Amino acid sequence: MSIIENALKKANKQGLIDNRNIEDVAIPHPELDPAIENKQSEPMLAHTEVQKGPDNLVSINWEILAAEGFIDHNDAKSQLAEEFRVIKRPLVNNIQGVDVNGISRPNLILICSSLPGEGKTFISINLALSIANEMDKSVLLIDADVEKPSISKQLGIKQSPGLIEYLENDKVTFSDILLKTDLPNLSVIPAGKRHKYSTELLSSQRMYLFAEEVSRRYKDRIVIFDSPPLLVATQAQILAELVGQVVLVIAAEETPQNVVNESIAKLSNCDVVMTLLNKTRKEMDLYGHSYSYGKYGHA
Template sequence: MSSLIEQAAQRLEQLRNAGVVLPGDTLNKGSEPVSAALPLRDAPVREVIEEPVAQPQSKKVELDLHALAAQGLLTPNAPRTHIADQYRVIKRPLIKNAMGKGAATLNHANLIMVTSALAGEGKSFTSLNLAMSIAAEMDNTVMLVDADVARPSVLRMLGLPQGPGLLDVLEDQVDMASVLLRTNVDKLTILPSGTPHARATELLASDAMSHLLEDMANRYPDRIIIFDSPPLLLTTESRVLASHMGQIVVVVHADKTPQSAVQQAVATIESCPVKMLLLNQARANAAGSYGYGYGYGYGYGYGHDNAIQKA
């Protein structure tokens, strides 16, 4: 019997030396209990608090609406003008298609590219006015993307400093939410072109761009996205963008753009199912229907075989 007690005592001593706290043992002052030796119901509970991950926030900018109006741009709450009425006519079929209420079902119908055959035809002016006009809609929001990555002008026309934007997002350097500009026009946001890049065409043709456009087209069902794009005959970026668009508006400078240039430009975007020709700077007719300044005529067509003529 004594040998069994001695063996048990030796075993207990070995367990204590190994750091196991046994029932009845008294902990040394300042020592921590070994939780593995405690019954589960008596084990200390430590709450793990996870810090919330900060989400990127878009930046709020203030547009000088009086200065924009002085440039001939549309602004909210401005008196009704003939140019505002013209844009109401121009935007209506675009919105109808974008919301799936047109004569045909279109892929990415809410992605609308505004371009021209050559430089200096007023595409950026048209992009801004079209975006402002759509922002006045009761049921739609609008994002204006400065996709003229070679010669961006949207921020300059709005009196805003250049900053990161589309190209930076495509390089996976920033989150898109962090470069979006929320404006004091309630339903209008701006996506700048971003940091100039030597391989801008390749970025626009990348899988990253395809994924981004897919997300942009489907994220908000009420949002229409306007792309101010480079001239079709001067760069390759606009042709790459055109392959992703549901609708394209080609701005033509009245009495200036050669008909051959317009035909060549339209031929480069024949894959887009819906194309509109918008005649800019049309002169007043005998009845003075356009007044002074900017006047617009437009033509509209579906598919590849329909001729598009100025109204």
């Protein structure tokens, strides 16, 4: 039994996890696929700045994104695409009211990890891409890791005003920071500039009203926040209080047991907490859910 399984089992006994609100999904490790491992050993491809057109429309370089291990925009039947179909389903079901009781703002989803390097941005982007391909859903991907933003860099979006500018200045509007992409159902809000009081801005009344607004304005919109690591910055816990669903990304067989327990404890007041095992080296069967191998890309 791995340390992650032990950690979750122990947390369950301590009452830190509500099994009714947890799904565990295993994402495979690149070591199982030599082709992927070799690809990732090559120097990272340089991100070209995307072209911004009318109405803040940006064009994502899908070839570079696919080359770095993300869902291939042109291959809807890939193993990775299938894995994220499994991952997104309980989240979408909660939003649609399937087997859910009293979740506040279920269409706001926070993706976080305990520590840096566990793959939360990889999960955030792929989850956003997968949900954006739903027939009746649109996705707003927000880079809320304001100290170390990664969404814009990964998607090739140049520096532009974002969440921080909106929270700092009430003259900045929602439309000023919203970037539409060439995937029709996907929009992005960058983190924006660095700010010494970013934690205070994220815990402000304006941030609370922002969360309420994006949750209620469009019922078919799912909002995904890419958050800072829980145990590195207080911002993640602040953001967790604003959303209805949290996905805790765990690096399988890497994250220590005490770290998992501490993170779960910090999320104990959240309506729904789902754990997602990333970088798995073997097939796992946790809580009756068994998943096999596929591709994996680093965030």
